[in-house]
Amino acid sequence: MANLGIGIIGAGNISSAYLRLAPLFKGLEVRAVADVNMEAATLRAEEFNVKAQSVDDLLANKDVDVVINLTIPDAHYAVTKRILEAGKHAYSEKPLVLTLEQGKTLRDLAASKGLAVGCAPDTFLGGAHQQARAILDEGRVGTVTSAVACVQNHGPEGWHPSPEFFFLPGAGPMLDLGPYYIANLINFLGPVRRVGAITSSQTPTRTIGSGARAGQEIPVKTPTNIHALLEFHNGTVVNLTTSWDVWHHKRNHFELYGTEGTLYVPDPNFFGGTVEVADKAGALTEVAPWDHPFGIPNQEHPKHGALANYRTAGLADMVAALQGGRDARCSLERTLHGVDVMTACLTSGETGGFVTLTTTCTRPAALSPDEARALLV
DSSP: OOOEEEEEEOOSHHHHHHHHHGGGBTTEEEEEEEOSSHHHHHHHHHHHTOEEEOHHHHHHOTTOOEEEEOSOGGGHHHHHHHHHHTTOEEEEOSOSOSSHHHHHHHHHHHHHHTOOEEESOOGGGSHHHHHHHHHHHTTTTOSEEEEEEEEEOOOGGGTOSSOGGGGSTTOHHHHHHHHHHHHHHHHHHOOEEEEEEEEEOSOSEEEOOSSTTTTOEEEOOSOSEEEEEEEETTSOEEEEEEESOOSOOOOOSEEEEESSEEEEEOOTTSSOOOOEEEETTOOEEEOOOOSOGGGSOOEEETTTEEEOOOTTHHHHHHHHHHHHTOOOTTBHHHHHHHHHHHHHHHHHHHHSSOEEOSOOOOOOOOOOHHHHHHHBO
């Protein structure tokens, strides 16, 4: 597989993960980093021995075939649009865009130019989640009729030194963390038909808890507590909670209830974790991890310990899909449907009624251990 030249726009914290992990995968060669702050681009480029460029120069760089958009969410649409207008494939951090209309514009632009757009999250390609997918596909818990998915904590203001953007429209727990859960739900169950939600915010302001601005109050301008019902086209009903108004809880991140048992899935914010199955009698079994390479711990996290982190797996799969003429798992079709789900939940919270989605997608192909290994160097 010939390497495609990769450029990165956005030299913030997340760029280091892409630069560190991209060399694990076939077909990827990061060749340049750009940022509106040239000093930040230069520091990151020197750290990883790649070229630092202005955004304009990177977009004009003939050695760059695919550009990763790692800017702040509010800039995702404009930057990805510029990438496509420059004639390059695009891969974005989540969320792809902040409105469905923006996503449709990117879809039409990409189609007119014969270009691909992909988007994180790719954690659903992790070993634990693909093993859970295989258990579902084998029928071990029967037909899934309902499920719960839950991300609850007290938000990023306690640890992030400049967290105000998390509490503005286009962010909040739904658009910031919801993509991980919705991508995994689509991986398990396929597309959503309609949603209904109740939304609220615990307080009108938040207090920064760390860094030079600790103690400063910031406004809350988007819901921080969203409780949604998702009806899937296959008939499954899912209770999805995304909340930054919770100090502590004992809820599992993911539970799928089938006619023959229950499947417990680990946090979709990560690639690995423990999968468990309970049968009709309630006997709970921890599933022995299979040999999937994207479930093997490869870094030490200060809070969570040994973790599997294979960020850029989705990009590597998109590049392989481009070269092999197949569908990418982190495709525009699926991420656009995810945006539709999330924004429909927020709309439902505002209007008080169910919202029928205007997009759909196919369920992504499973990623077997052998297929995952084929993406690695």
